[in-house]
Amino acid sequence: MSNRILNLAKNVDAELKETQEFLELQEAYRAVKEDEATISQFNKLRDIQLQIQEMQLSGQTVNGDLIVEVQQLAMISQQNPLIMELMKKEQALVMIIQEVAKQLVASVQSLYEDNGNN
Template sequence: MAVNLYDAAYDLEKAIRQSDEYTRLTKMYDAVYADATARKMFEDFRNLQLKLQEKQMTGQEITQQEVDQAQQTVGIVQQNLKIAQLMEAEQQMSRVIADLNQLIMKPLEELYSSHQ
């Protein structure tokens, strides 16, 4: 019997939305965005992250000044409890997604490793 992978993916999406990790992430996100100071700090941090990622992806050099600024910004935002909790929840969700990705890729990895 054939399995519709897209149906399985939609079921996985629903499960992710109902997971404790996602629920915690949304609560932490809402807490940051309900606090104007935390929201501004977080948005500034995200914009800096995106700018550096874009430079990296386009092969532009990231200056030492930009690295220093990023490290200083991380230190500042992590002092805000709400942002620190949000970042921790993001890390937990990222670990879950990475684990799921490993499971999804397992059949292909086994296939290719068995034919070497």
């Protein structure tokens, strides 16, 4: 991998951390961490989501009990205003990241869209 590209990616990461969206996400997460019950609930949900993701990536079947558990935790979390605010702020940051990702793959996409006209 080109060191220049890697350095540019690190610069993008540093710039991302200075955006309003990142700062608002950081503040929302701070609020979640300050409430013991909320951070506990958030961590449980996150841990189960990561467990499911790891299972899916490794080709394992996710059992029904785990799916029910994550659905129940998600429903409970949706009733917590601190977690909902965190999710809202995270989504705003994800939108920026998706736009950056589009730019990163634009040259490859245009190469394939050429359809061999050269």
